[in-house]
Amino acid sequence: MADMLGTGLSSLRALQRALDTTAHNIANVNTEGYTRQRVDFATRKPSVYGSAWIGNGVNATQVKRVYDQFLQDSVRSSSGALGRLEAFASQAERLDNLLGDTSAGLSASLQSYTDAINEVASTPTSISARQVLLAEGRALVDKLKNYDARLSEMSADVDTRLTVEAGEINTLATGVARLNGEIAVAMQRTGQPPNDLLDQRDQLIEQLSAKVGVTVVAEGDTNVNVFIGTGQPLVLGTTASQVTTVADTLDPSRVRMALQTPSGTVDISRTISGGTLGGLLDWRSEMLDPTRNELGRITLAVASQVNGVHREGMDLTGALGGDFFNVGGVGVTYPSTNTTATTATATRTNIGAITTSDYVITKTATGYAVRNQETGLPVTFTWAGGAADPLQFDGLSVTVGAGVATNDQFVIHPTRDAISGFGVAITDPARIAAAAPLRTAAVSTNTGTGSISQAEVLTPGGTTLSDVNIVFTSATTYTVNGGASQTYAAGGNIDFNGWRLQISGAPAGGDTFTVRSNAGAVGDNRNAFALADAMKAGTLEGGTVSVAAAVERMTGNLGLQTQAAQMSRDAESVVHENDIAARDSVSGVNLDEEAANMMRYQQAYAAAAQIIAISGELFDSLLNAVRR
Amino acid sequence: MRLSTAGFHRNSIDAILEHQYKLSKTQQQITTGKKFQSAAEDPIGAVRGAALDRTLADNEQYSRNSNIVESRLKYEEQSLADATALLQSARDLALAGANSTLGQAERRMLANDVRQQLSALMEVANRDDSNGEFLFAGTRTATRPFAQTSSGVVYNGDLTSRQIRISSTQALADSHTGSDVFMNIAERNGVFRTTNGAANTGNGSIDVGRVVNPTAWVAGNYTVQFTTATDWQVVDDATPTPNVITTGTGFRPGQSINFNGITVTITGTPAANDTFEIQPAQDTDMFAMLEELAVTLETSGPTAGAGADFNNRIGAAIANLDQALERTVGVRAEVGARLSAIDQATNVRESEAVDLQSLLSDLRDVDYAKAISELNQQYAGLQAAQAAYTKIAQMSLFDFLR
Secondary structure (H helix, E strand, C coil): CCCHHHHHHHHHHHHHHHHHHHHHHHHCCCCCCCCCEEEEEEECCCEEECCEEECCCEEEEEEEECCCHHHHHHHHHHHHHHHHHHHHHHHHHHHHHHHCCCCCCHHHHHHHHHHHHHHHHHCCCCHHHHHHHHHHHHHHHHHHHHHHHHHHHHHHHHHHHHHHHHHHHHHHHHHHHHHHHHHHHHHHHHCCCCHHHHHHHHHHHHHHHHHCCEEEEEECCCEEEEEECCCEEEEECCEECEEEEEECCCCCCCEEEEEEECCEEEECCCCCCCHHHHHHHHHHHHHHHHHHHHHHHHHHHHHHHHHHHHCCCECCCCCECCCCEECCCCEEECCCCCCCCCCEEEEECCHHHCCCCCEEEEECCCCEEEEECCCCCECCCEECCCCCCCEEECCEEEEECCCCCCCCEEEEECCHHHCCCCEECCCCHHHCCCECCEEEEECCCCCCCCEECCCEECCCCCCCCCCEEEEECCCCEEEECCCCCEECCCCCEEEECCEEEEEECCCCCCCEEEEEECCCCCCCCHHHHHHHHHHHCEEECCCCEEHHHHHHHHHHHHHHHHHHHHHHHHHHHHHHHHHHHHHHHHHCCCHHHHHHHHHHHHHHHHHHHHHHHHHHHHHHHHHHHHCC | CCCCHHHHHHHHHHHHHHHHHHHHHHHHHHHHCECCCCHHHCHHHHHHHHHHHHHHHHHHHHHHHHHHHHHHHHHHHHHHHHHHHHHHHHHHHHHHHHCCCCCHHHHHHHHHHHHHHHHHHHHHHCCECCCCCECCCCCCCCCCCEEEECCEEEECCCCCCCEEECCCCCEEECCCCHHHHCCCEECCCCCEEEEECCCCCCCCEECCCEECCHHHCCCCCEEEEECCCCCEEEEECCCCCCCEEEEECCCCCCEEEEECCEEEEEECCCCCCCEEEEEECCEECHHHHHHHHHHHHHHCCCCCCCHHHHHHHHHHHHHHHHHHHHHHHHHHHHHHHHHHHHHHHHHHHHHHHHHHHHHHHHHHECCHHHHHHHHHHHHHHHHHHHHHHHHHHHCCHHHHCC
16 A cells, blocks of 8 residues: 555665665775675555556665676786786896896906906016906806896795795685685575675685686686686685695706695696786796806806816916816706606716706606707707717716616706806916917028927817927928928928927928927916907807807897886786776776765655655644544 | 776876886986986897997907007117117227227227127117016016027027907017027128138138129038139039139239129238138127127237238128118017007097997987986976876865765
C-alpha cells in the first residue's frame, strides 16, 4: 500500500546510502588503487489503486564500482614493463656513472701509464722516470681492481635485491590468495561484490606486476589466478606458492630464482621476465657480466702486451726483463651437481682470440660438449681425443683431470679472474727493461761493405746473451761461433741463441760481425720505445683493436646501452601515465563531482525530510478534523 | 573527459618535476661548462672526445720528447762546435809547424800546443749532458766513452743511438755515437796514404796526393820506384814479379805522377833507387791524428836532416785534420737537419693541437649563449607551471558549500 510517509522514508534511506557513498569517495580521494563507487537507485514496486499504479518510493539497489577491466589490465601490464625498464635503466646509470667518465676514467689511467712508458723511453737512465712508470702501473692496477670490486659489489647487490624482491613477491602473492578467500566469503554472504576488497586485490596484483611479469586469469566470479614465467602458478585460488632464491649450481657465487610449488621446486631464472626482477636479471646478463668480462679482457691485453715486450728487453742490472704485470689465471668453477671431484685446468693460449663469454664444458658419454654460457649455443673446439689431451677453443686450452664422469660440468671464466690476480710484478725501478738485450757490430777492420742489423729477440725470456762472432770464411760463406759453414744470403735471417738478425751488403772474406750482451747500455731505450709502440698497437679482436680503443669502445657501448634504456624507460613511463590517466578518468574520484553529488543528495534529502513533515501535517489535519 | 582529483595533482607535480629536472641539467651544463657529464648523455660524442683526448695527450708526450731530443742535440751541437774549433786550431798549428824557418824548439812549443788541443778534445768527447749522461757513448751513457791507453785512445761506448719519438710517424736519434764522430775516419785524402821509402837517400818527398778519377782507382799497394834520378816506374805488389803500371823519364822536382786515376806529386830531388809507397788509406781517429801531429812536430823538422820525411808527415797531418773537420761538418749538418725536423714536427703538432682543441670544444663544450637562453626558457616554464598549479589547485566546489 502506497503512502507518502513510506515513500519519504525510502527516499531518506536511499539518499543516506548515497551520501555515505559520497563521503566514502571523498575520504578515499588519495587512496592508491581506490575505485570510485556509485549508488544505483531503483523505484520500489508500485501499488495498485483501482486502475492506477501508485509508486512506492525508491530503493538503493546496489553500490557499484565505476570500473573498466580493460583499462585496469592496461595499467597492470604497463606497470610491469615500466618496472623492468626502471630497474634496468637505474642500474645502467650506476654503471655509466662508474665507467662513463671519459676524462677521469680508465682511459685517463691508461694514458698516464703510456705517458710514463714514453718518459722512460726518452730518459731511460732516469730512476725517477722509472719510479713514475711503476707508480702509474700500480695506479692502473688499482683503478681496474677498484672497478672490478665495484662491479662485483653490484653483482652481489643484485643477489641481495633478488632475495628482497622474492620476499615482497611472496607477501603480495599471499595477500592476493587471502583476498581471493575473503571475496568469496563476502560474495556468498551478500551476493554483492565487496568493492573495497576487489580494489585491494587489484592493487596487490598491480604491485606484483611491477616486481615481476605476471599473467592473471579470472576463475569464476570471485577468484583470480596469477602465473609467472612461462605459466608457473604463483597464486591458485587461496594458495600462494613461494618464490625463493637458490644458489646457482653452475656458479655458486650467485643466486637463481626458484618457485616452490606443491609439486616441487622449479627454476624460473630463465623464464621470468618483466618487472623489477626481470629488469635486474636482464641488466646483469646484458650489461654487468659483459662489462666485467670486458674489463678482464682489457686487463689481459695490457698485461700480455706489456709483458711480451718487457721480457724481450734488458734491465739496468744487465739481466733480461721479466714480467711487468702479474695477471690472474682462467677461472674454473665446478657445479655442485658434479658426481666426481675432478678438476680442470685452463690456460690462455691466444689473447687475441679470447672472448668475453663464459663457457660450460659438459662430459658426454663419448667426449665433451662445449657451450657458451650466455647464449647456450654450442662452441666448436678441437680435442685430440685422449684423456690428457686439452680441449682448445676461443684462445683457451682446457685440460680435464682424470676420473671425470659423464655429465660432469666445468664452467670456464676466461677473463673474469684476470683482474683479481692483476698486479705490478716489479718493485725495483732498475728492473724495468728499457734496453735491448743484445748489441751487434761490424768489426772496424772489416774490408767488405757488409752491415749487420740489430738483433731481434725470438723467444722472450729465453735468449742466451753469450758472445757470438759471425766470421765470413769467404765472401759467400760464414760460420757462427766457429760452427758449420753456411751460405751467405744478403738480408737473410740468421737465428741463433734465441735471437735473429740479418747481414746485408757485400762482406769480404775474413770480415767479422759480433753479437754481445748489451749489459751496461744504461742509456739504451730500444725496448722502452717498443713498449710505447706496443701500447698503441692492435691487440684485441684478432689484433685490430688497441687497448685504449677497446676502453673507449666499452665506455661508448655502456653509454649507448644506458641511453637506450633511459629512452625506453621514458617512453614506457609516458605510456604508463596515459594508462593511469585513462583509468582515473573512469575510476578516479573528482572532488568537485563529489561536491556536486553531495549538494544534489543533500537537497533531495532535505526534500524527502520535507515529505515526512508534510505527511505529519497531513496526519495532524486529519486528527484535528475528527477531534470533537 | 573526467579528471580525477588525485590524477590532476599527480600530473601537475610530474610536470613541475620534469621542468626542475631539465633546469638542473642545464644548470649543470653551465656550471661544468660541459655538454654532457657521462657517456650515456652522448655516447658518440664521448667516444670521439676520448679519442681526441688521446691524440692530444700523445701530442703532449711528443712535445716533451722533442724538448728532450732538442736539448741533447744542442749539447751535441755545442760540443761539435768546440771540437771543430780545436781541430781548426790544431790545423793552424800544423801549418805554422810546416814553416821551414821555424827552429826545433819552436816546433816543440807548437807540439805542446797540439797536446793541449788533444786533451781539450778528450774533454769534449767525454762531455755529458744535463742528466749526467755521456753525450758520445752511444747508449752506454754511464760509461766514460773515451779512455787513453798505451795503444791510443779507445772507444768504450756502443754503436747504438737512442731513438726518440717526436711524432706518431717520426723518431729521431738524440745523439751521435762517439764512434760516428771521433773514430773511424779515413786518413789522409780518404782513399790512399803515401809514404817516403825508409831507405831513401835523396830528399824527394811525396805529397798526400788526390784522386782524380775515382772509378779508375784500383785499391792496392803501389810503389813509385826511381830507377835513376830522373827515370821512374810505378809497380804494384804482385809476387814474385810486380806488374809495372806506368813509367816515366825526365823527372823534374814538383812533377806530378798520374796512374789509376790518382795523382801524386814528388817534391825535392829523389836519388836513384829511392821509392815512394802508395797504400789504401786506413781508418784512424781524431785523437791519433793529433798525437801523430804532436810527435811529428816534436821529433823532426825540415832542417833536422829528415826534411823529406817531415814534409810528407806534416802534409799527411794537415790532410788528416781536413778529414776530421769534414767529419765534424757532416755530423753538424745532420744535427742541424734533426733540429729543423724537430721544428717542423713542432709546427705540425701545434697546428694539429689547435684543430683538435677546437674539434673537442665543439664536441664537448657548452655553447653558453644557447645554454643560458635555454635556462631562461626553462626557468620561465617552471614558474608558469608552478603559478598555474597553485591557482587551479585552489579552486574547489567545496569552497561554495555553505
